[in-house]
């Protein structure tokens with residue numbers, strides 16, 4: 502692999518215990534003034550805003566809070582947050598939350614400087630100007646949204662996921678403090694953790710992968726596979742939380758540079774149809790999607806197995822790939838996740854419709870190592886029951 506590649510990251514990334522206490526210093530450096538904080542009720546209840554308030558006050562900064570970010574946010578909820586942003590005199594917009602909060606924050610900030618309707622921003626690089634400066638404080642180890650240029654919204658009118666992918670919504674500062682993840686409920690630890698693992702796997706086999714992302718992905722696969730169980734079993738296992746935060750961050754960097762593929766494309770119609778969290782929508786179609794594309798990159802599957810600690814010595818490449826996919830399923834089952842569409846009461850008569858929608862996600866399918874027709878996609882859905 503001797504190709505050229507580019508690397509996209511936020512300007513600053515602060516990683517480690519107590520980095521959340523830097524939010525005030527960073528906001529001041531970015532020109533605050535007054536900060537708009539976006540969050541959700543669960544984060545408020547868990548007391549995770551306390552160190553943020555302290556840090557902002559410590560720098561003499563003012564702030565106001567929008568605490569109604571929805572899970573898997575609708576376009577409507579984004580517009581509400583944007584309305585509040587436009588009414589206040591904010592200099593910096595900060596997220597304290599998971600992927601839904603960070604995605605909302607990216608577009609709220611962008612809509613402060615870009616004219617036009619939200620519909621104009623969907624797609625690739627359709628945000629012409631950078632928005633107000635942003636700080637992303639993540640409270641989950643999973644989405645990687647703090648370091649990506651993607652934001653996903655639910656279009657409730659047509660039951661579809663709509664994606665903004667734009668360099669101009671990448672955060673100015675990402676803060677990844679493992680302390681912020683200890684109060685995450687067990688099912689959320691599982692669903693977000695598996696999202697991180699899937700980012701690492703999908704970016705590793707992606708057509709846009711580079712030598713840099715390959716190295717990061719394998720380490721992220723190792724970290725998430727080793728630490729998801731311990732973090733799930735004991736939320737206060739600080740080593741596991743640290744390693745999940747690190748794995749998720751690495752997977753996010755890989756996702757932002759190598760991209761993801763078919764698993765995310767197939768998950769979008771499922772998530773929108775059944776109002777599943779992103780991680781759940783991914784994991785119910787993950788195994789069969791991976792089994793289907795494994796034939797295109799068998800040596801990479803052997804490397805994934807090694808990173809996961811699965812012994813594939815002496816197995817043929819095909820057997821090794823199968824064994825790897827089985828190991829992925831076991832990892833998900835170990836943390837109580839469903840791994841088939843039957844378990845989320847999927848409706849088989851919808852397969853044709855889902856296949857068409859998933860196949861339309863050419864940004865993702867075009868980055869997948871196996872070329873998948875609509876029929877291939879439909880077959881993966883069928884096998885996932």
Ligand SMILES: [Fe+2]
Nearest residue numbers: 644696700779
């Ligand atoms: Fe994801």
